[in-house]
Amino acid sequence: MSNKPISDLHNHPSLKPYGNPAEIESIWDFFKNNKPKDYFKDISPRKWIINIVLKKMATYSQSNLDSCFQGNNRLVFCSVYPIEKPFLKPYRPFSKSTGVHRFILGLIFGKKFTKNNIDVDKKIVSLLSGISLKTASRLIDPIHDNSITTIDYFYDYILEYQYLLHASGTTSKNVINGMQPKFQLVKNYEHFLETQAQDTICGIMTIEGMHALGVYNKQDLFETAEIETLPLERQNKLKLAFIKNIEAIKKEEFPPFFITYAHHFNNLLVGHAKSFMDAKGTFDPGFADIFDQTIGQDLGISSFGMLLIIDHLLSRENGQRILIDVKHMSVLARKSYYDLLQNMREKSDALKDNVPVICSHAAVSGIDTLANALITKDSFNLDKNSYVSIWDINLTDQDIVEIFKSDGLIGICMHDGRMPGNKFRKLLKKADEEITKKLHVQMFLTNVFHIVKVNMAYIRKVNKTRTTSKINEIDAWKTICLGTDNDGIVDPFDHYNTAAHLPAFRAKITEALNNYVMPEYQGFNVINLPSETQYSLKEIDDLMAGQPWEEAIDKVFYNNTDAFLRKYFSKDYLLQKEDDLIL
Known part of the structure; x- marks a missing residue:
């Protein structure tokens, strides 16, 4: 098995240990979340149903640093995520659900916000995330305390x-x-080059959700979609908080490299895409039945949200540049952001002025354009007859081209909740361990080769119009990397569900490509989207652009990220002035 280094563009190694310091000694330690029997002593339908739900989730550490080191993960992008309050307040009394789902959810959560039911919320949040009941209480109690505004x-x-x-x-x-591993945050590429070593995990700071920099009036957070519609006094107060807090994080010893601008819920700045699954059957309610994502969903970028991007996050006048991650953005918001960057590129073609698009933990939809993605509403039935999920949150071909044009980076996730359509889920349900592994490799490579195919088609189209400065076809691979979303409260790939399993996953990918035409891999070859036929070996070879399998795999698992950092994490690009940082 290869011992080459691996990088991961998006994971949450600090979420559990920070939220549960009494039970988790350090960021290095593996931890299994408490079980329903630890919180719910009596035999009850509630405990039985919660057990079923938790079997689909990663209720254990995935990116604790010992696991990262075991998995050769030497470059970890540490995503800080303040848990959103609507994620801590179930949508009681679940009035939008069917009668059966309402009954089931009533058994689990109760239909009213009583003290007992709020205590249940705390226990369920702890069971899902691994944070302690004490931390869950600190986060949840203010939601229900009318004296806290x-x-x-x-x-x-x-x-x-x-x-x-x-x-x-x-x-x-x-x-x-044979080594005692070390962990070191790095502030720029030069610092990374000085720090990287065989016994060292390097960490880069990122933030998931622009809400992390907000100080909100509680009522506004739950009831208002856009900052411009707030009463002027509250509007100005929130705007000032965002501006001041951006200035503050730019002065930190380790400023975030990028920020995921949207997340699951409304932040009053930008529209988010639907991310929670609908019910899958009569007796199987989904997260969309439990939590209300509708406020702000599918909106574009607000005027102030755009101003924050241009004049504060991307600006180098107030400190170093912070890049934008478009994951979780609505279709309209992504379109607005791409248009902004296109206008910026037309004004300057200098590398130092370029702003690359990051999509840190993505999957593809196979839909051609953003406009076509908007035609149908996201629902369980939308994915009923598809191999991959075609929800708006996943990347269209237009997204992929825009990211390529920006010299950006796409981290492909490993997530059974986000990537598959129902065709894949049906195959997975009846699969044994070996077939499950092959299916997950197939899903991952389907995402990889679809991005390459779209990039290659764009390159060949552009090259037809050029006599010089043609784009090298091998560049079709340069935008792809790994972004697992480990420890992000996810449904991971079975058998490859922690950072420690990444070398085995890479080895299985190599095996699948080396044995592409062998009988044992028939039916598990890479899927060509949107036709859902399987690529022939000839078609795969064409997309490889003359490079061997191993070289392409190394790009995805490490080299592309390193090359991206060399350009866009350098002191010169960020315009990072060490004297301005808090050391």
């Missing part, structure tokens, strides 16, 4: 950032592969 996500962000800051420079208490 402010939600300060920036305070939550600072606490988790400080946890990572204190973890930086620490050493594992275990010896792994």
Whole structure:
């Protein structure tokens, strides 16, 4: 098995240990979440149903640093995520659900916000995320306390950032592969080159959700879609908080490299895509039945949201540049952002002025354009007859081309909740361990080769119009990397469900490509979207652009990310002035 380094563009190594310091000694340690029997002592339908739900989720550490080191994950993008308040407030009394689902959810959560039911919420959040009941209480109690009118996500962000800051420079208490691993946050590419070593995991700070920099009036957070519709006094107060907090994080010792601008719920700045699954059957309610994502969903970027991007995050006048991650953005928001960058490129073609698009933990839909993605509403039935999910949150071919044109980066996730359509799920249900592994490799490679195919078609189209400065076809591979979303409260690939399993996953990908035409891989070859036929070996070879399998796989698992950082994480590009940082 290869011992080459692996990078992961999006994971959450600090979420569990920061949220549960009493039970998790350090960021290095593996932890299994508590079980329903630990919180619900009596035999009950509630406990039985919760057990069924939790079997689909990763209720254990996926990216604790010992697991990362075991999996050769030497470059970890540490995503800080202050848990959104609507994620902590079930949509009681579940009035939009069917009668059967309403009954089931009533058994689990109760239909009213009573003290007992709020205590149930805390236990379920703890079971799902691995944070302690104490932390769950600290996060949930203010939602229901009428004397508290402010939600300060920036305070939550600072606490988790400080946890990572204190973890930086620490050493594992275990010896792994003859070495005692170290962890070090890095602030730029030059620092990374000085720090990287066989025994060292390097970490890069990122943020998931622009809400992390907001200090909200609680009522506004739950009831208002756009910042411009707030009463002027509250509007100005929130705007000032965002501006001040961006200035603050740009002065930190380790400023975030990029920020995922949207997330699951409304942040009053930008529309988010639907991300929670609908019910899958009569007796199987989905997350969409439990939590209300509708406020702000599918909107574009607000005027102030765009101003924050241009004049504050991307600006180098107030500190170093912070890039934008378009994952979770609505279709309209992504379109607006791409148009902005196109206008910027037309004004300057200098590398230092270029702004690459990041999509940190993505999957593809196979839909050709953003306009066509908007035609049908996201629902369980939309994916009923498809191999991959065609929901708006997943990348269209137009997204892929825009990211390529920007010299950007796409981290492909490993997520059974986000990637598959129902055709794939049906295959997975009846699969044994070996077939499950082959199916997950097939799903991952389907995403990889679809991005390559779209990029290649764009390159060949452009090259037809050029006599010089033609784009090298091998560049079709340069935008692809790994973005697992480990520890992000996900439904991971079975058998490849922690960072420690990444080398085995890479080895299985190599096996699948080396044995592409062998009988044991018939039916498990890469799917060509949107036709859902399987690529022939000749078609695969054409997309390889003359490089061997191993070279392409190394690009996806590490080399593309390294090349991207060399350009866009450098002091010169960021315009990072060490004297301005808090050291």
